[in-house]
Amino acid sequence: MKTDSATIKTGVIDTVKSQGPLVMLVVLCVIAGICFPAFATSLNLVNISRQISMFGLLALGMAFVILSGGIDLSVGSIAVVASIVALQAGRWFAPAAVVAPILVGVAIGAFNGALITWGGIPPFIATLAMMLGVKGLAFVLAGEGRSAAAAEQVVNVSGWFPVIFRGDCFGIPYPAIILIAALGVAVVVSKYTSFGRSVFAVGGSEEAARMMGLNVNKCKMLVYMICGGCAGAAGLLLASRLKAIDPTATGGWELTAIAAVVIGGIPLTGGLGKIGHVIYGVLILGIIPNLINHLRISLPPWYNEMITGMLLLAVVLLQSLIAKRGTR
């Protein structure tokens, strides 16, 4: 007979293991609520939800890629190209402003996937090259010969276009609704479709997945296309927010997205974790700058990245300590 205390102990470890990100989010919210009374006001929450919507979408797509054992460094660049495409396409034909950026994202994602599957290039290298190349493309599309500083230009858009980012429904901003809907779809796809499950299998062991007769290449292609599509959608929101072309708008977004996925409990080795938990990572990374912003007198904004980095370390350290415990 095993002792009950041992069972309880493993139960606690299991809970922390599976709900760690949620626990952390709650702790952070409590701290924020105490330090800054206005934190829980609807105005502030609405602001946060708008701010996280874009990199939240990136993180969702990234979660699929990381679960499959890959990485996509090009999402920031994809988002910015998509935003430019949205603005440019909108000038020709208004509805294209919505469809085109997503299609462009999917197309670039498909190219990533092709490089990785047929080209046999490691995902890190392939998407690093694409990150640089696509960023370059963004400058080209923004207008020939412009420097980064001068590249920003306001574009005339249809009146409804900024509403995508600005508007709300019963107080809930559209971007938040889009993110929640995407999250719901992602959870269902990951848990209840053959494709979703094959992502986990491929991430767990590509060789095993191949031996089980799964179509590994198709799975990887889809994963990068989804990731690209999500980045495209984020680009659409960006365009709607800026109403201007700024090829430098998304610098570092890919890393934030990766951080959100990891904080959400999906290890970079893939095959393990829950897509739904990525939202915790996104919220955590969204609340930190908000918190720092409100504490700006005592904490200048440049502490933002430092705290994010430390938090990321804490999460990864915790994960590895728990994993170590588990194997003992």
Next chain:
Amino acid sequence: MVEDCLLKMTGICKAFPGVKALQDVDFSVKYGQTHALMGENGAGKSTLIKVLTGIYQKDAGEIVFDAESIAPTDAAQSQHMGISTIYQELNLAPCLSVAENIFIGREPKKYGLIDWKTIESRARSILGDMGVTGVNVSRPLNEHSVAIQQMAAIARALSLDAKLLVMDEPTSSLSETEAGLLFDVIRRVKARGSSVIFISHKMSEVFEICDTATILRDGCLVGEYPMADLTKLKMVSLMIGRDATSVLHRKKEVSRGLDDRELVLKARGLSRAHRTKEIDIDIAGGQILGVAGLLGSGRTELARILFGDEICDGGEIEIAGAAAHLRTPRDAIRLGVGFCSEDRKAEGVFPHMSVMENMTAGILGELSAGGVLSRKAQMQVAQTYIDKLGIKTSGPDQRMGELSGGNQQKVLLARWLCKKPVLMILDEPMRGIDLGAKSEIEDIIADLAGKGVAVLMISSEMEELIRSCDKIVVLSEGRKAGQLTAREISEERIVQMLAHGSHPGQEAVHAK
């Protein structure tokens, strides 16, 4: 006569650059047959299987499966035709649940979404049909024992309506009880009318479970024999192409009176978590101590404690007369302990590095002058041991990954030999190694002991222990179930102790 053959491969040829892996091989399996495919490493077994399952494309020949000529081009295709392979290294998704592993890729759906309830109940019923019960199918695969994982792989194959199951060394990481369970499953599979191709280095298993054996040697067919016409000796002779009497019946000098020699290792009350409990071990210089035990008996944990890779919660270790506090492998190595892991691939070999680099990886400091590594000295060491141990390699510069299992093991042994250890720990040193190389490695181990090194050898093959060891300690559920001196060693006694210790009701025997 063709109709009673499920599979008929004729005139199969396959060449790789520089090697003819298969030359004009015929191989056929009848319906409901358990057919052993035998041969030493490099005989062409795996190549033949890979041709059959579409991983390799044949150069010539014909494959007829279930009365149809087939030419699969990948694993998925052959699986679709009804050929399922259970590989040596399990090819399942470790983090997904047991049920999912059985059904992944063709999950039952409801309203277009995966129907988890049905998956789990069907998984349970498939496993139940195999006689495997009490498995929590919704837990991840890697939380189950290797045996259960294997059952999941077989369940997957059966649920795919496999007509032919190919099992490549399925028992290499199973204990004997677990292997027994596997054989029950194979018998049920056979009773359903499916055929099995069984590949194993363990002779006794082949005789237990198979009806017919096809023997390959050097890429050529030796012949197909009904099991009843074969003896172990005859089979070995056919496999290695020479009289095997000398291989299987090595004479060992019984009792070399080593017990009065000075102890190299003296361990008292080694305990760690629930895995090992109060184990005492003594090994004298020149003695080979065998450790017998089933999987989970604590045998590997014991080895890792003695090598400092796992830290014991309690107990004392003395190495060469001095108290040893082992906290990392470095501590153990400094005291002259060497260790060959049971998992060569993951914990021993650097596959992309040369034989020379693999061999000298542990003595780079000694081979350097003023911080500069001498390639000449490295070469010298490598060449010495290549000659000494009879390592079959094109030279010290050959890539390690290109060597056969037996030769890789020799290189790993050489890695420690050149450090002149006082205590050598060998965890399953002969796993996955063909017979010829096995006997050579046995010789190396005996030679090592002859030079006064204390050897601790773990093996799940009783025959190996009986042939090599001067003394055997039997572990059961983390405890020492008993100890046998050279005179007392016999398979019956070991089995007795294993069985005795595995009943928790009875007090474990502490032979001291």
